Amino acid sequence: MARERQDIALAVSTVIFALRPHPETGLSAPWIPLVRRIAAPFESRWALPGGWVAPRESLEDAAARNLLETTALEPTYLEQLYAFGAVDRSPEERVVSVVYWALVRADQAQQSREGENVRWFPADDLPQLAFDHNVIVDYALWRLRTKVEYSRIARAFLGETFTLTELREVHEAVLQKPLDAANFRRQVESSGTLVPTDSVVTGGRHRPPRLYRYNETIELVDNGPLGHEKTGSTRVVS
Amino acid sequence: MARERQDIALAVSTVIFALRPHPETGLSAPWIPLVRRIAAPFESRWALPGGWVAPRESLEDAAARNLLETTALEPTYLEQLYAFGAVDRSPEERVVSVVYWALVRADQAQQSREGENVRWFPADDLPQLAFDHNVIVDYALWRLRTKVEYSRIARAFLGETFTLTELREVHEAVLQKPLDAANFRRQVESSGTLVPTDSVVTGGRHRPPRLYRYNETIELVDNGPLGHEKTGSTRVVS
DNA sequence: GCAAAAGTGTTAGCTTTACACCCATGA
DNA sequence: TCATGGGTGTAAAGCTAACACTTTTGC
Numbered sequence: 032m033a034r035e036r037q038d039i040a041l042a043v044s045t046v047i048f049a050l051r052p053h054p055e056t057g058l059s060a061p062w063i064p065l066v067r068r069i070a071a072p073f074e075s076r077w078a079l080p081g082g083w084v085a086p087r088e089s090l091e092d093a094a095a096r097n098l099l100e101t102t103a104l105e106p107t108y109l110e111q112l113y114a115f116g117a118v119d120r121s122p123e124e125r126v127v128s129v130v131y132w133a134l135v136r137a138d139q140a141q142q143s144r145e146g147e148n149v150r151w152f153p154a155d156d157l158p159q160l161a162f163d164h165n166v167i168v169d170y171a172l173w174r175l176r177t178k179v180e181y182s183r184i185a186r187a188f189l190g191e192t193f194t195l196t197e198l199r200e201v202h203e204a205v206l207q208k209p210l211d212a213a214n215f216r217r218q219v220e221s222s223g224t225l226v227p228t229d230s231v232v233t234g235g236r237h238r239p240p241r242l243y244r245y246n247e248t249i250e251l252v253d254n255g256p257l258g259h260e261k262t263g264s265t266r267v268v269s
Numbered sequence: 270m271a272r273e274r275q276d277i278a279l280a281v282s283t284v285i286f287a288l289r290p291h292p293e294t295g296l297s298a299p300w301i302p303l304v305r306r307i308a309a310p311f312e313s314r315w316a317l318p319g320g321w322v323a324p325r326e327s328l329e330d331a332a333a334r335n336l337l338e339t340t341a342l343e344p345t346y347l348e349q350l351y352a353f354g355a356v357d358r359s360p361e362e363r364v365v366s367v368v369y370w371a372l373v374r375a376d377q378a379q380q381s382r383e384g385e386n387v388r389w390f391p392a393d394d395l396p397q398l399a400f401d402h403n404v405i406v407d408y409a410l411w412r413l414r415t416k417v418e419y420s421r422i423a424r425a426f427l428g429e430t431f432t433l434t435e436l437r438e439v440h441e442a443v444l445q446k447p448l449d450a451a452n453f454r455r456q457v458e459s460s461g462t463l464v465p466t467d468s469v470v471t472g473g474r475h476r477p478p479r480l481y482r483y484n485e486t487i488e489l490v491d492n493g494p495l496g497h498e499k500t501g502s503t504r505v506v507s
Numbered sequence: 508g509c510a511a512a513a514g515t516g517t518t519a520g521c522t523t524t525a526c527a528c529c530c531a532t533g534a
Numbered sequence: 535t536c537a538t539g540g541g542t543g544t545a546a547a548g549c550t551a552a553c554a555c556t557t558t559t560g561c
């Protein structure tokens with residue numbers, strides 16, 4: 032079963048989400064950074080950050096490296112989204128793209144070099160992108176929204192400790208709808224995913240809220256194909 | 270941004286599920302076909318059916334073609350599972366595998382050429398496979414079990430029309446646990462996914478059960494990245 | 508009639524949702 | 535003391551799970 036030359040280029044791209052106020056509503060919402068293409072095809076169009084896979088790096092390493100090189104971002108969460116492999120998705124060359132999605136905190140997002148060639152856009156209001164990237168972003172947004180409800184990805188938008196209101200605001204920003212504060216509190220408290228700390232936040236003109244942290248002792252669900260193994264397939268950097 | 274030679278081989282493999290009686294319990298359970306390797310690496314080990322991606326075929330087409338060539342199977346359902354890209358998953362060569370999972374009916378499964386080099390195994394009791402294929406099968410099995418509960422993939426194991434008992438037996442085989450017939454009936458009836466036909470099945474020594482078919486007019490959920498478009502990313506062949 | 512599976516009814520317990528209300532702090 | 539968000543209480547509605555019971559067929 033000898034293999035002849037395939038001549039299929041293998042690329043990785045990443046949809047990176049951060050939360051920022053939406054320009055229209057003013058409410059916190061998902062934004063993504065895009066990179067302006069400086070060569071054909073789709074020259075001068077906005078596209079997802081990405082690049083080629085090197086022969087001696089894993090797909091995930093390739094995604095993280097390209098992310099860092101093009102946007103200077105190091106995400107706190109990185110997960111594979113889908114492999115896109117239609118024959119005509121790139122003119123001329125045959126390119127298969129393994130796409131990842133990532134989450135960064137607002138403070139990390141500000142460290143990305145923004146400028147002529149890198150700019151952040153509200154994820155629900157994008158220009159026409161290069162290749163099939165509009166479809167990809169829509170799918171990533173759908174995954175983010177479904178997964179925030181049953182997993183603990185919201186932590187990637189938060190610091191080590193946080194108040195329940197901060198956690199709820201992350202959920203509201205992702206889902207783009209208000210949540211009942213009382214019921215939200217009971218849901219997360221009964222889920223056992225959080226542990227209260229001894230600290231509260233003082234300084235507000237109101238009762239000081241308690242700080243929580245994530246409970247690291249409980250096992251995760253839907254952690255990808257290697258999630259049942261000792262080493263997860265999703266990269267979580269605290 | 271000129272790209273030098275990557276020398277990364279792009280392969281597809283597929284985890285194909287069919288339902289058959291389990292050799293120990295006698296109850297219906299998921300089985301998968303495996304292919305015996307006839308060359309290094311992992312010569313003589315069992316492995317998932319698969320092969321290389323041709324330059325001018327999509328990933329999904331490549332999966333379907335390799336399936337047909339190695340096992341003579343044409344699945345009724347085919348969906349991408351995950352792209353596996355660890356550097357050392359194949360010795361010597363660098364191989365990235367885009368893995369699909371597929372469902373076939375029992376009658377279709379019997380048409381696969383079984384023999385020295387192709388054999389069916391109970392999915393929960395496999396020998397040590399080539400490469401990382403044990404991990405892949407476990408993940409596919411997890412996806413099958415979670416997805417059967419919220420989507421309509423069970424249809425891929427059934428004919429055009431079927432009784433509610435037949436549908437329930439598919440769920441029981443996948444989940445490997447008995448379900449309450451009365452509650453199962455109410456769940457699927459209230460979901461609106463099924464439409465009763467005018468026909469019943471006669472011949473049993475009991476009240477003749479009604480035949481149902483799937484309601485094609487309702488929109489699907491979680492149909493992959495292209496699921497929101499007119500053409501789905503999952504292949505459903507009736 | 509009787510066995511067997513189809514199909515309906517009923518109830519206890521749990522979860523969800525909506526919203527009223529009290530609490531603790533800074534100004 | 536008042537405004538503000540933190541946090542608790544509560545009840546209606548809906549859903550789930552378990553199981554009793556009725557229906558319709560073949561023999």
